[in-house]
Every structure is written in structure tokens, then in C-alpha cells.
Amino acid sequence: MDVRMVWRQWLIRHDRVRDALPAVAVTLVAAAATAIGKAGWHEPHWADAVWTALSCLPLVVRSRWPMGVTLLTLAVDLTLIAFAPHIALAPAASLVALYTLATRGSRRTAWIAGIAAAVAITGVYGAAHPEPVLGANSLLRFDFAIAATALGLAVRSRRDHLAQARARAEHAERTREEEARRRVTEERVRIARDLHDVVAHHITLVNAQAGVAHHLMRTNPDQAYEALAHIKDNSRAALEELRATVGLLRQPDDAPGSRAPIPRLADLDTLVAGIRAGGLPVRVTRIGTPAPLAPATELTAYRIIQEALTNTHKHASATQAAVVLDYGPHVLRVTVTDDGRPGAPKGAGSGHGLIGMRERATAIGGTVTAGPRPEGGFQVVAELPLSLAPATV
Known part of the structure; x- marks a missing residue:
């Protein structure tokens, strides 16, 4: 699997090599086909192999100019079919070009080019060979042209589907990340509010009660002592609430048992008593x-x-x-x-x-x-x- 991925990535980076591979394959098959006879293997007909190679030469740039390559290869193949009917692989370059056009161009253009090429190849082949235009060999070439176009469109649909699935996955990933950031921000704001409420309230009471104690220390020691006791109670309450709030940050989960009791309106009397004690x-x-x-x-x-x-x-x-x-x-x-x-x-x-x-x-x-x-x-x-x-x- 890793070798396939490396090979695919290498072909994507070297598009000229990727585009030339079908041309090389068709040329080799053509040379091998000319070396097969009734008496067995013999020396290939190099002239036929060269003509096939020339018809495949435009395929080297098929990804960059799919329509131009389709027209050029179709013209060369029709010429070979008409004047060299013995070359069996004549339409092969056109079929590769039609496939490429279907994967690169619009669907409408691909079908128009595919049908037009199928009709042209069938007509020229029927005229160059002593058999009916609607004969088996002519219709076979018609089917080949239509099949090349359909295969290209199927491959393109699959690529589009994979691209859409990949885009949806990336969008879902971004959405999850944004949702996570939003939740973190909301939690940060909530914690900041709790810390502000706890610190501001208790420190204000401690400050007020310290002022009362300072004022009464000499004139009324008993009331000053009472104010100091309130300072002790409020500072202890502040520490407990701060410890509970900060403790939530250290909890690995939000299990109910791990949370400290939250203040309720039933605790309002205690809150008001602290305010009254502050004067x-x-x-x-x-x-x-x-x-x-x-x-x-x-x-x-x-x-x-x-x-x-x-x-x-x-x-x-x-x-x-x-x-x-x-x-x-x-x-x-x-x-x-x-x-x-x-x-x-x-x-x-x-x-x-x-x-x-x-x-x-x-x-x-x-x-x-x-x-x-x-x-x-x-x-x-x-x-x-x-x-x-x-x-x-």
C-alpha cells in the first residue's frame, strides 16, 4: 500500500511521464501485434509500429490540452484507418484522448466529442474495409469510443465524490476545532466571572470590616474584635470558594460528585449577614x-x-x-x-x-x-x- 501511494504521488509530480505511459503501452502492443502471424512469431513491421507511435505522440501533453490532443489524434487515426487499414490499433490513441477529455473537460463536451468520434471512426472503418458499416468490427469500434468516454466520466465522478468527501471531512474537522475553541472561550469567561464575583465580594467585605476594626480598636475593643472575627470568616469563605473554583479546573471530568456545592438563594441570608457585618x-x-x-x-x-x-x-x-x-x-x-x-x-x-x-x-x-x-x-x-x-x- 505504501509503494502504491509513493508511486501515485510520483506520477502526480511528473505529469509528462504519467501522460506518456499510455502512448508507450500502445506502441509496444502495436509492435508486438505486427510480430504475430499465422506461422508464429516473426520480425515486427517497424513501419506500422512507427506510425502508431506517431499517432500516440500528442498524448504526451493530453492533460494540458485535452481537446486539442483529441482532435489531433482522431485526425491521425482516421487517416491511418483510411489509408493503412491493416494497422489494427489505429483508433487506440483516440480512445486514450477521449478518456482524458472526459476526465478533464465538461460532461457535455465529452459526450459530444465521444459520439462524434465514434460515428467518424465507424464510418471511416466501414468505408475502408470490405464489410457493412453496421458490421461487427465497425460497431465494435463505435462501442470502444463510447466506452472510453463513459469510463472517463465514471473516473471523474469518482474523483469528484472523493474530493467532496475529503472537503466535508476537512470542514467537519474545522467545525469541531472551532466548536472546541468556542467552548474553551466560554468556559474561560465563566471561570473569570466566578473568580471576579468571589474575590470582589469577599475582599470588599474584608476591607470594610478591617476599616471598622481599625476605627474601633481603641474606642470599642469588643466591636473591633467582632469585626476581626468577621474578617476571619469572610477570608476563610473566600479561600474555600477560590479553592472550589480552581479545583474545577483540575478535574479530569465533570462528574457530579467532583463539583463543589454551588451557591443558592437559600444561602442569601448568609450573604446578606456578611454585608450587614461590613456596615x-x-x-x-x-x-x-x-x-x-x-x-x-x-x-x-x-x-x-x-x-x-x-x-x-x-x-x-x-x-x-x-x-x-x-x-x-x-x-x-x-x-x-x-x-x-x-x-x-x-x-x-x-x-x-x-x-x-x-x-x-x-x-x-x-x-x-x-x-x-x-x-x-x-x-x-x-x-x-x-x-x-x-x-x-
């Missing part, structure tokens, strides 16, 4: 009947509330904040507001927080709007589906 009063209100939520919806709602309260604590200079969970028939509406002073730089910095909230909501089919309120302060509103539509293939 920002937060009121939580639930409207409607709480309904079972998809895990992705619960995680998204939790992360949006976490990010909104973290931004309020960092940038709004607010004295209080409010979280409203409104359970509708199909949508959970999450509203986070604060009473920060007008013109306070809410959402300052790189802006990754608001971008992350919108990306999280969009990923599950929800929306997020954020902006200042007319009466002052800032508001974040997220509308998230209670249940997610099944993915379609």
Missing part, C-alpha cells in the same frame, strides 16, 4: 410564592445579588440597600436598590461586574438592566426564567 444594612423582601428554580437560575440570581451589593458597598456610599425577589408565574424578578448619594461613582473601575451580570443573565435567557434612580441611588433589575428550555440539537 451596610440590607433588607430582603420576597413577593409571591417561591417556586422551585433551575439550578442555573438560582446561581445566576445569587451572583447578581452578590455583585450588586458588593458594588453598592464599594462605590455607592449608601446607608442602606434593599433586595426584592418577586416570584412570577414564569419569571423571577430580582431588584437590588440603594440610596447612594447622587453622582457617586457606582460601578466605577473596569466595569466587569455589570458586564458579568448581563452575561450571566443572557446565558440562561434572562435580562439585566442597571442605572441610577430618579430619586437617587442605584438600581439593578434582573428578570430570570424560572425554568430553562431544553437545549436543541
